[in-house]
Amino acid sequence: MKTPAPDVTVVIVNYETRDDTVACVGSVLEHLGGVDAQVVVVDNGSRDGSAEALRAAHPGIDVIEAGENLGFARAVNRGVELARGEFVLLLNPDAVMLEHSLPKLIAFARENPQYRIVGGRTLRGDLTLEPSSCWGAPTLWSLTMYATMLSTVFRRSRVFDPESLGAWQRDTVREVPIITGCLLLIRRADFAELGGMDEDFFLYGEDAEFSMRAAAQGMARAVYPPAAIIHTVGGSSAGSSKGSMVLAGKVTYLAKTWPPRRAAVGVLLLKAGVAVRAGLEAVTRRSHRPWTTVWRRRADWGSGYPHAEAALFGRPVPEPAAA
Structure with a gap:
């Protein structure tokens, strides 16, 4: 049976x-x-x-x-x-x-x-x-808010932080x-x-x-x-190059789901957001500067996966996934 x-x-x-x-x-x-x-x-x-x-x-x-x-x-x-x-x-x-x-x-x-x-x-x-x-899907507007840090200043705002889905509980x-x-x-x-x-x-x-x-x-x-x-958020990646991995994932998402020109603009906005945050760390002379590290490694994550996997972890570039 x-x-x-x-x-x-x-x-x-x-x-x-x-x-x-x-x-x-x-x-x-x-x-x-x-x-x-x-x-x-x-x-x-x-x-x-x-x-x-x-x-x-x-x-x-x-x-x-x-x-x-x-x-x-x-x-x-x-x-x-x-x-x-x-x-x-x-x-x-x-x-x-x-x-x-x-x-x-x-x-x-x-x-x-x-x-x-x-x-x-x-x-x-x-x-x-x-x-x-759950999250909202990235848009050029949401990435612009990230680049200008308005998504951080007005966290959970439906207008300035739309990917957070607002104050909905x-x-x-x-x-x-x-x-x-x-x-x-x-x-x-x-x-x-x-x-x-x-x-x-x-x-x-x-x-x-x-x-x-x-x-x-x-x-x-x-x-x-x-x-x-x-x-417990990030349990298996705590203490690692999490910021760079997250950015690599975002870049790959844009490349996979957006038209090429729009995706290129999106990547520029991501890099601008990281640069602004790294700059603030330098101005405020923080002892712990995670965004500065992410900015310095932008060549590693800026092309997304699979390049980022090899660059961030020292691994061979994997074979392309089957369609």
């Missing part, structure tokens, strides 16, 4: 976050609420004993040892290859699933098939809103342009139809491109507030 498919396959990408990932998987398994879930963890060549700890703590899950740091997009695609669920849920390793969130998320997606990608609320440890579960069901990969639910068939994550990306920006590719296919994306996680 054929075994029924699970309701959902939860895909988690782990890199040097052993304890966080063990806790993340534990929170998923503790709060299934009747949902039949397959859990797949892709370990990106961690040296902290992650794979062994995960198998010991949660022997029923699938652990894929990639043997190297594949980045996010390639690791997600590897995990989904093993998926058997009706749905795929992308979940960050530094997340904790809250009670009832997973069954409510699955139920909402089934009851509202017009939404092909669904996200939820991300919260800080004190349960206040951490708004990174993610407390109502709403269609949004971009669902981030920290909590993203999609039917496995739709993931396959979209061709998976774009493997030209290494880290940051791939979920934005994925959402906008879904938009081009007419797939609506929405946030469902009762599905919530506690999320």
